[in-house]
Amino acid sequence: MGPQKLGSRHELRLVFWVTRCACNLECIHCHRLDVAAELAKQDMTSEQGMVFIDSLASFAKPILVFSGGEPLFRRDIFELTCYAKSKGLTTALATNGTLIDQSMTDRIIRAGFEGLRLALMALVPRPTTNFVVFPGLLPVPWFVSLRNAGMSMQINCTLARHVVEKDKLYELALDLGADALHVFMLVPVGCGVEISPENQLPAEQYETILNWFYDRARESKLQTKATCAPHYYRIMRERAKGEGIKLSFETHGVDAVTRGCLAGSAVCFVSHKGEVFRCGYLPVIAGNVLRQPFSEIWEGSTVFGQLRDTEENAVFANTRMFVKAAEHVPLGKHRTTWLKNLTAPINP
Numbered sequence: 140m141g142p143q144k145l146g147s148r149h150e151l152r153l154v155f156w157v158t159r160c161a162c163n164l165e166c167i168h169c170h171r172l173d174v175a176a177e178l179a180k181q182d183m184t185s186e187q188g189m190v191f192i193d194s195l196a197s198f199a200k201p202i203l204v205f206s207g208g209e210p211l212f213r214r215d216i217f218e219l220t221c222y223a224k225s226k227g228l229t230t231a232l233a234t235n236g237t238l239i240d241q242s243m244t245d246r247i248i249r250a251g252f253e254g255l256r257l258a259l260m261a262l263v264p265r266p267t268t269n270f271v272v273f274p275g276l277l278p279v280p281w282f283v284s285l286r287n288a289g290m291s292m293q294i295n296c297t298l299a300r301h302v303v304e305k306d307k308l309y310e311l312a313l314d315l316g317a318d319a320l321h322v323f324m325l326v327p328v329g330c331g332v333e334i335s336p337e338n339q340l341p342a343e344q345y346e347t348i349l350n351w352f353y354d355r356a357r358e359s360k361l362q363t364k365a366t367c368a369p370h371y372y373r374i375m376r377e378r379a380k381g382e383g384i385k386l387s388f389e390t391h392g393v394d395a396v397t398r399g400c401l402a403g404s405a406v407c408f409v410s411h412k413g414e415v416f417r418c419g420y421l422p423v424i425a426g427n428v429l430r431q432p433f434s435e436i437w438e439g440s441t442v443f444g445q446l447r448d449t450e451e452n453a454v455f456a457n458t459r460m461f462v463k464a465a466e467h468v469p470l471g472k473h474r475t476t477w478l479k480n481l482t483a484p485i486n487p
């Protein structure tokens with residue numbers, strides 16, 4: 140299979156690569172399924188990583204997000220990112236930020252990342268026991284240095300009970316001069332399955348928070364996105380209708396024209412051992428980059444094929460995918476809440 144044509148129906152735009160399974164933190168909500176140190180031995184080697192990068196870059200030019208676990212916990216991370224850049228890929232770094240000091244800041248700048256996605260909830264000394272509130276002890280200097288070096292700075296925050304601090308989060312993002320604020324709906328998989336119901340949000344609080352997020356988005360002070368939040372698109376339509384506004388790119392930006400989840404149609408995930416998934420929370424293996432060319436997986440695998448077959452009805456495809464993921468979630472109150480949110484009508 141040759142290189143992908145730009146603008147093709149399933150043009151690959153974003154690849155998240157779990158460059159290292161291990162992490163220096165243990166956030167209780169983390170979706171990583173392979174957390175055991177034993178499994179970290181299966182992380183791709185530098186050579187394997189480069190083979191994957193070659194295979195990807197010869198097919199398409201997506202943004203390659205170096206994620207994890209914690210990517211900065213990987214010794215050869217800058218070697219790999221420079222290699223990816225030399226192959227024409229745009230690179231970004233998804234990090235918990237805790238390993239960044241001045242020398243790391245300089246290395247990140249030199250590596251030429253287009254952007255950095257900072258997970259804010261992890262910026263505390265002891266994030267392992269609970270969701271955390273914002274520490275007020277932020278590594279502002281390096282954030283500002285990276286921003287001033289021209290990197291696109293995005294703050295990610297996974298939503299759970301701690302979002303009572305949501306206004307602080309927003310103010311912080313503005314104060315830091317972040318380009319984007321993305322909120323992640325908690326997906327109760329991996330370690331996240333074990334999150335106690337009292338740390339999760341009940342359905343009505345999701346409504347409150349997503350309505351709050353809609354208001355912030357309308358202020359257009361920075362780019363916003365609610366991830367893994369199909370219900371946000373329903374709320375956006377309800378609110379716009381209530382305000383008598385016709386939804387369009389001009390009024391609501393990209394949110395008005397995206398169909399929401401792009402897993403498998405423009406986005407995919409590559410695990411620490413080379414498996415390709417359409418969604419990082421749903422480890423259905425489409426292929427393995429250590430055994431076959433990336434293009435073969437993206438264009439020829441049954442897993443992607445089946446998803447795209449149902450694309451005409453993307454809402455149902457996505458809902459079905461999440462409901463399928465929910466089968467792995469133990470029965471209980473939080474599963475019911477989750478399903479209720481996911482199956483709420485998108486276009487009432």
Ligand SMILES: C[S@@+](CC[C@H](N)C(=O)[O-])C[C@H]1O[C@@H](n2cnc3c(N)ncnc32)[C@H](O)[C@@H]1O
Nearest residue numbers: 169170207208233234235258295297325326331
């Ligand atoms: C898995 S982390 C990897 C990169 C890096 N260690 C970090 O924390 O940003 C990427 C993002 O996924 C989010 N995440 C992890 N598990 C999640 C879950 N179960 N539901 C929603 N978001 C989750 C994290 O909060 C983080 O923003």
Ligand code: SF4
Nearest residue numbers: 162164166169208235
């Ligand atoms: S969310 Fe990120 S920082 Fe937290 S444990 Fe998972 S990989 Fe590590």
